[in-house]
Amino acid sequence: MITVTRRYAFSASHRLHSPLLADEANRELFGKCNNPFGHGHNYQLEVTVRGPVDATTGLAVDRETLDRLVRHAVLEHVESKDLNRDVPAFAGHYIPTTENLSLEIFQMLERSWRSEFKGDLPVLEKVRIEETARNIFEVHAHGQA
Amino acid sequence: MITVTRRYAFSASHRLHSPLLADEANRELFGKCNNPFGHGHNYQLEVTVRGPVDATTGLAVDRETLDRLVRHAVLEHVESKDLNRDVPAFAGHYIPTTENLSLEIFQMLERSWRSEFKGDLPVLEKVRIEETARNIFEVHAHGQA
Amino acid sequence: MITVTRRYAFSASHRLHSPLLADEANRELFGKCNNPFGHGHNYQLEVTVRGPVDATTGLAVDRETLDRLVRHAVLEHVESKDLNRDVPAFAGHYIPTTENLSLEIFQMLERSWRSEFKGDLPVLEKVRIEETARNIFEVHAHGQA
Amino acid sequence: MITVTRRYAFSASHRLHSPLLADEANRELFGKCNNPFGHGHNYQLEVTVRGPVDATTGLAVDRETLDRLVRHAVLEHVESKDLNRDVPAFAGHYIPTTENLSLEIFQMLERSWRSEFKGDLPVLEKVRIEETARNIFEVHAHGQA
């Protein structure tokens, strides 16, 4: 068994504002990130898969298949977007913190996984997002973090 | 003579859209970056100064003075902001491409330089902005690039 | 469940010398790192916490609380310090190798954790120190490394 | 218990071509990487060991011993080499994908481990190879990935 990780990049904007909190509480909680017009980041996304190495090809995952899945399931929905207004999952009902974005992207990948990778291999092991050089988020399969 | 460069970081959002072009021309020219709701970046800013080394202190520039100048003249105006709507220089009249942002930041620094650095030393030599890992912009003193 | 990692940086000096070994054995074991006057590093510290995402705030950990804890419990004690002489834990009785420094910092954080994070969440998952670009150390909760 | 990771670098060339597939299938599967004359990479290798910290030395692993082991068991066989033709393990019978290279390097280290590290400590925990900034591979002890 081996893990293979591919790195992708996308740029997007977001505003941190909870509809469940008053304006004052939002400003106190999120500080500058609550700025009404939003701000943005270069997100670095890593997708980690786990599986055995195929004896014929020497590969644990076909790069082209993985790239197509990540592109269609994730990148096309977030690249150069405003996460609050352009991504349906965040439109209104919850906040595009990078915690929520990581969980959402893990689910976006999981929903498309079976249609691309028949036979259940490789498995989706981990999603990691570097929001800035100081903030990193990881979601592991089975919530085992 | 020596140059000293300090690195700073800020996150902001922008939308590339020229008021001098039709919507269709904007979409063609800026592609995804013309997305109506904007997107964002982690900008890395480098400020380079040039001067002699002081014999008593061994310094070419006082770090605290430079940091205060950069913070007041630049960072407070762009950190966690929407460049199109929050920065007066870009509000309406021109486009927050990183070319224009670099020129604007060079001027922001120049306008405050004399009040912080009496006696004309050190001089402001260069402003460099890394917008993403693939796009880098530099403005040099005297436009000599 | 998700993990959130914050990166911090500090610069310090240390000298590797074991009081339990003769001078010659120290020189042989630690080589250049046994230099009597010491040397130093830019340490990069990563603190990883694990917890559920709060439904109201979209956060797994309040950044400000974590930063304050790391600053008071760790950074103020090591930033621009001589680890051998300025840090009580290393003053005399054991050697500030980065192995020991990592274990010590994990304990410094653990001792302050309960007073900052009521209710036991998030948990302290991992401390990671990059001493140089070639040497990396990790301490995991429950010693499971 | 703690983990210590050392980073090493080597440059090598490889050609991805499976002897079990027709030329056309190889071209389709490996694309540019099937180019007859091969191409190359700067591989970044990380070796992670796990063990207790020695009370006398403050170390979990002697750096010099680990470096010598990695140099003799791995680096001398791959540094500035053509993996297809210069490395016996790949000469003919299987394909130097970085999946296979990672597994092979893990085994190269394991075969020499006992002769360098008497008493079974530290243990070899993980081998990680960064083939390019976009492709990362990990092999963990006990195949638990």
Added chain:
Amino acid sequence: MITVTRRYAFSASHRLHSPLLADEANRELFGKCNNPFGHGHNYQLEVTVRGPVDATTGLAVDRETLDRLVRHAVLEHVESKDLNRDVPAFAGHYIPTTENLSLEIFQMLERSWRSEFKGDLPVLEKVRIEETARNIFEVHAHGQA
């Protein structure tokens, strides 16, 4: 005036061997890099252009035009290639050291420049290649380095 730099990456293999020197002299001069079967690198290429910022678009260079030029003039000829055998400029008559590769790439770009950038702007200012994290090469316009 401003400079805009775009970063590109390609992987290739090469062998350092001068046809003007005896085998023994080649081995002594190039060491491991003279290995008969070659080795390879992940080359990082930076192309820097210089020009005024267009008042309508806020750009100093159209990204799409620059990318197409770099792709057609350079990347398609070196990506996943063996520089000694796949690149006509190096086939036989001179050695693919990264010095020569940098000069060759500067000329490849210059030959196509006029057909893409009418009106002489922006100008090609610099080509920079990072061969490994330790070796960097730059060619400037007018040979002024």
Added chain:
Amino acid sequence: MITVTRRYAFSASHRLHSPLLADEANRELFGKCNNPFGHGHNYQLEVTVRGPVDATTGLAVDRETLDRLVRHAVLEHVESKDLNRDVPAFAGHYIPTTENLSLEIFQMLERSWRSEFKGDLPVLEKVRIEETARNIFEVHAHGQA
């Protein structure tokens, strides 16, 4: 003409304290960096040379010669050292700020240059030191910064 840059690394400690200033003035000017026992850094050193490419070897500078010169003239004197007490140039008479260290290293290289590089080529173009990820210093030949 081309420039070739080699990157080197060394770790050292220093204390910023001017013998020409009172203790109080030193504390105010240098802050944490005036800590009596000192602190340290991982310094990254880049040495840039400029010259024509040799037609026989395809090189602008012999790597082995440059490395030997940098090792003997610089690295052996600063690697794992206390700059204040171990480096004669700094012992007593002036302050090991990274400004002074950069100027000193430029001179260390210049003094040995002629004995290694006969015939005056390549020339020493630039010394660049990255003290931390936020502070970078450059000394150019002829003081033209």
